[in-house]
Amino acid sequence: MDEILFDEVETTRTRHIGFITGGKRFDFTLTNSEHFFGKTIVTCLQSNRSALLDGDDIENIEYLAKFFNLSMEDAQHLSSFLKLPLTNPVRTEQY
Secondary structure, three states: OOOOOOOOOOOOOOEEEEEOOOOEEEEEEEOOOOOOOOEEEEEOOHHHHHHHHOOHHHHHHHHHHHHHHOOOHHHHHHHHHHHHHHHHHHHHHHO
């Protein structure tokens, strides 16, 4: 190891969500951290994929579909569901 760029400990807020829409089950974990410019770490438990998202990002249905390997319809359902927990997050300045 040449150089440690950061090593921080913080208390995060984590929300575990499971829901069914359009006949498909979704299981996600949402982790709020001060470390990522106020964005939420959204992890799909089925695919084990994570993305840093905020209220603006979830409006990009094509991105959600491609990243989480969903149909456009399922990505629209996911976007609608995530609007409440990801809208107007507390943003902090970083660096």
